[in-house]
Amino acid sequence: MSLVAASTAAPAAPAVEGAPEAAVATLARRGIGEVVLEVKDISLAFGGVKALTDISFDVREHEIRAIIGPNGAGKSSMLNCINGVYQPQKGSISLRGRTFAHMNPRQVAEMGVARTFQSLALFKGMSVLDNIMAGRNLKMKTNLFQQAIRWGAAEREETANRRVVEGIIDFLEIQAYRKTPVGKMPYGLQKRVDLGRALAMEPQVLLLDEPMAGMNVEEKQDMSRFILDVNDEFGTTIVLIEHDMSVVMDLSDRVVVLDYGKKIGDGTPAEVRHNPEVIRAYLGTAH
Amino acid sequence: MGAFLETLIGGLMAGMLYSLIALGFVLIFKASGVFNFAQGAMVLFAALAMARFAQWVPQVIGVQDKLLANAIAFVGALALMIVLAWLIERLVLGRLVNQEGITLLMATLGITYFLDGFGQTLFGSDIYKLDVGMPKDPLFMFQNVFQGGILVSKEDLYAAVIAAALVAVLSLFFQKTATGRALRAVADDHQAAQSIGIPLSRIWVIVWSVAGFVALVAGIIWGSKLGVQFSLGLVALKALPVVILGGLTSVPGAIIGGLIIGVGEKLSEVYVGPMFGGGIEIWFAYVLALLFLLVRPQGLFGEKIIDRV
């Protein structure tokens, strides 16, 4: 019952107003910490189409937070807002307590937020290795002239970053493909490269947009394992859009449910699964 | 004041000619999303064909009546343009479906060079006269208002009327007919249009044929005025700024853009040019387009493009 007594790893976990006790207990058990990302009253519209209306939720450090909802509910748009790709007309986003009304993608990246894309926005003209190395770009500091000469500082930096990227390639088990142009790879492996590129940024918050889309059971198991490993080993906070319910139930600590741009559920997987609103959104009302 | 009006009207007329060429551009872009760099080359090719056919018809077939000979030459040139359209679709466009715009642009660049070389190989590279019976005598207007009146070229007036008629017909075509709708669908998304059963290749042949027809008309009017020569191709390049100004997808935009460029060029050359040593006509249109691109890339009447991730 008492949150403070139950938690040992998260001494600063505050009393969460309005959150069901089960959710809070889960958070405490997993060593989940403070709110690291908070979305308040986000509204986004394209012309007449309202993609998001007054969405508010928070994400706590080290947790795996799923965003689910029927197609067109606005899930990807929500991620795009967090990323700075879309600018919401209303509302604010806070990262580690710092609030912004408008952010551009680079600022978000600098603050340690990385993402993958539903439609696999890989750099088709480059190899796997180059794609993931591209993710290191914020860490590479040599200037144009040093790179032109290459000998010395730029070579050392390239090698050091190569080492990190090879670690990621090992982690994702795609060593055999490192020099292959990504356009030639099977879809499931391309998804891994997308994940690798995001990991290369050493992010604190990782936004995954349907990482399992189009995968078979084995590939989904592999990807789930990677996601859990990332969360475990590096402590990365994960925000995950996913359609596969079993994945969502197994992996996530808490879930946000969107429908037609509005939030209709927020809690642990168990709570959300029994929420009548959610059931209605997915299955329609019983007649 | 009289001189100013003369320059203005001269600019309007020149602009009308640019618009004719730009029309072909807009047509192809509107219907297939392709930025046809080769439009200028097509104008030149069509004009060459017309000029040479008009010469050969009396020699080869023996038809001496000017009007009939020109009519036969026109039909011949039009047929040639349609065959050209079909070939372009088969050999080039059909193979580049769904490539990025930049690839298609470079392909049309290749077509430009090919047409340049081919046209001159086929028809020769001298300057050819084109006489379609356009009146060459000048018209003096407003003689009671300005002393001596304002000099207006009758030929240009005829051109303006023809261009206006073309625009009206084409606008109606795009808005009101089923084929026009299909063309707009194709411009939006080749794959989607294909998947709802629109016959892509046939549509493209139609569009490029119509553009060829417009190129022929433009070529005849230009050629009648200036004589058909290689530099026509370069002048036709000016249609690019016109479509930028007017908007790549707007038929009326092509007209208005042409007029603005025509007038702007002439006025700036006469009134601003001497300060800089003259000759600013060669870049005025492009710099104006550049400014537009920075401020309002979709042009005056074009559609804004939204990029979704």
Added chain:
Amino acid sequence: MLYRENGQFKTSYRADQQIFPIVQDRIAIALLLVVAAVVIPWTAPEYLFRAILIPFLILSLAALGLNILVGYCGQISLGTGAFMAVGAYAAYNFTVRIQGMPLIVALLLGGVCATAIGVLFGIPSLRIKGLYLAVATLAAQFFTDWAFLRIKWFTNDSLSGSVNVGGLQVFGWPIDTPVQKYLFCLAFVVVFALLAKNLVRGHLGREWMAIRDMDVAAEVIGIRPVYAKLTAFAVSSFIVGVAGGLWGFVHLGSWEPAAFSIDRSFQLLFMVIIGGLGSVMGSFFGAAFIVVVPIFLDQALPALGSMVGLHIDTATVSHIVFMIFGTLIVFFLIVEPHGMARLWSTGKEKLRLWPFPH
């Protein structure tokens, strides 16, 4: 059998990252350089230098610059001639107005001026793409055409409208004979090719390619499109400007704005497309092709024609060249968008397996 990489294992990332990781490649390049620097100067006839080798070297340098912009960063430019002109005229002014200005410094300063103009006309690329950008670069082309024709200061008030330079020398070594000019250009090309290759295989090159392939995703991983695009314009214009200076000073000796007209811009674009977008080697292939083919056809076509009793004059030859180039552009875009460079590397792949089919 010859081209096997068997046994060539890399034990360090540094070794794996080399420009030529395969030993056979390194030997081939070394041989090529020896031939270029030692054998050719002693054996080639003078005509070869003037008509083929020197233009080839300078234009491949310009094509390399353009390839960085178009092939690696995906920004189309139809105004390359303009930047060559800026490089040439700027270098000229530095030489003529500052006593004792060394040749190499003048050429490099010409490149710097071209960089400034390049960045200026690259600013539109931050807001517009593809075809729109093409029209914007045309503005650069026609504006500089006019500026160097009408603004007398640029040509040092030359009465004829053309400028000329003579008496080139580097540290007392004259650059006069074709062989000397050839070696001078060769030195520039080798150095710049190395610098360019280093840039494109480093993280700036990856930034460029990321912007080319998918600029939204590039932003999300922290790449600044502004920086990437403007550096692409800057580096590209610098190289093209230096090439322009070389073209005017070393190849032409005296020139007028028409030497850098829109035809030159198209020619360079064709080199890049046919040679291979996004490939350093491709720039050389493309330049070689575009330089050699017209000269070859100039001899071959009339000969062929006379065999069938057809008289083919030079004007017709140039028209046929246009047709061939146009056809090849379309051909490469359809069949092999990565140009001759890709054909070359595919050939090498086959060579690796030879004599086995796969």
